[in-house]
Amino acid sequence: MEKTRKIVLFACLLLVSFLASSSAQTCLNHSFSNRQYANCSDLPALNCFLHWTYDEAAGTVEVAFRHTGTTSSRWSAWGINPSGPSMLNTQALVAYVNSSGIPHAFTTSIDSMSPSMQQSALSFQVPSLSAEFENNEMRIFAVMRISESLLATNQVWQEGPVSNDQLMIHPTSGDNMRSTASVNFLTGQSGGTSSGSSRTRRRNVHGVLNTVSWGILMPLGAITARYMKVFKSADPAWFYLHVVCQTSAYAVGVAGWATGIRLGSDSAGVTHNPHRNIGITLFCLGTLQVTFASRVFMFLKSYKQTFMVEICGACRCLLCF
The missing domain is CATH 1.20.58 (Methane Monooxygenase Hydroxylase; Chain G, domain 1)
Known part of the structure; x- marks a missing residue:
């Protein structure tokens, strides 16, 4: 007995x-209340995840970037960089919680190694862009109209502090310096730890x-x-x-x-x-x-x-x- x-x-x-x-927290066990994505990837740094669906007929990629374990006093950003896995020349989507307590999303093209993180147009169109902040998780939703040459590219993501609605410089050590990977919106492959449908x-x-x-x-x-x-x-x-x-x-x-x-x-x-x-x-x-x-x-x-x-x-x- x-x-x-x-x-x-x-x-x-x-x-x-x-x-x-x-x-355990992965992109596969996460679901959105009113959205569905065909592919996802666990990004290898900063507790971030990328979900996307590529619409070949429309030539658009619908993406959802999630940054978990963050706070309302920090900004989150994700973007693509066809020139290489680096911050310079990244076409980024940025979000933070402003002083009114409302998540604010905007686009910025990082053209220098000391970016101002001010709103600016990207090299491609972004017809839809929004952000949500809930349960210490920042979510950025966007629709990007990109060319075929950008379907297989590099992705870069970052996070940093916010002070009086000003986005401050991110840390320059640890995972903040390892937040790059490849991504293929067409095949569903990514440099993250898990990808695909x-x-x-x-x-x-x-x-x-x-x-x-x-x-x-x-x-x-x-x-x-x-x-x-x-x-x-x-x-x-x-x-x-x-x-x-x-x-x-x-x-x-x-x-x-x-x-x-x-x-x-x-x-x-x-x-x-x-x-x-x-x-x-x-x-x-x-x-x-x-x-x-x-x-x-x-x-x-x-x-x-x-x-x-x-x-x-x-x-x-x-x-x-």
């Missing part, structure tokens, strides 16, 4: 660590998690209980292996189910009824197994019974221990 408790505790710790890692990535993760859970680990746990228990040398190892497989299967299955729910919420109006119904059925059966199997085991064990019945996914297995 003590070994079983340790195994279950270990499996729970694995689940907690898995959920904690999956909930967020929904495609979620679909792939959803498929892999559910395949491993319901397609591999759950059947493996049932097979272990069914065929290994006949060997005396495998007793009680088969039971512990069975518990680990089933518990791990449920943990991974919960993550896969949650990813599917997120995909559904991001795809309003698109419904795959057979797939959804099968998923709900499997999740309910798996939850019943984890909820009731351990209670049945404890009840029968306390009265020194010889057999217990456990529901294994969609199957019922008679286990002798």
Whole structure:
């Protein structure tokens, strides 16, 4: 009994660590209330993220730049620089919270190494530009009309202090000197740590998690209980292996189910009824197994019974221990 408790505790710790890692801040697990973007990238410095959609027919790129963990007394900026990964010649979008408490966004062309950060036109049109500040996160939304030569280029982003509505110079060390990367608006590739279509990535993760859970680990746990228990040398190892497989299967299955729910919420109006119904059925059966199997085991064990019945996914297995 003590070994079983340790195994279950270990499996729970694995689940907690898995959920904690999956909930880490990335561009893939962020959604906007009234916007959707086809691609995103975790920028490698300053806790920043870039989301974008390229409209080939219109020749525009719709972007959303997010700077998390900032304050209302700091400015945030993002831009592209076809001449190289540097501040000079960057065509930038800048935002800060003014003295009235309103987020203000503007464009500026950085033509010198000591920019004034004053509003100026860019080398391309920006038909739409706005900013939001909420929960210590600055967001810059823009539509850029750029030529094909700028689809694959360099991106630069920065942040610095604001004093009396004046944008002061940013720090010149640490991550502020590493805030450059490449970006390809057409292919979805970026110099950040993760890029590409967020929904495609979620679909792939959803498929892999559910395949491993319901397609591999759950059947493996049932097979272990069914065929290994006949060997005396495998007793009680088969039971512990069975518990680990089933518990791990449920943990991974919960993550896969949650990813599917997120995909559904991001795809309003698109419904795959057979797939959804099968998923709900499997999740309910798996939850019943984890909820009731351990209670049945404890009840029968306390009265020194010889057999217990456990529901294994969609199957019922008679286990002798």
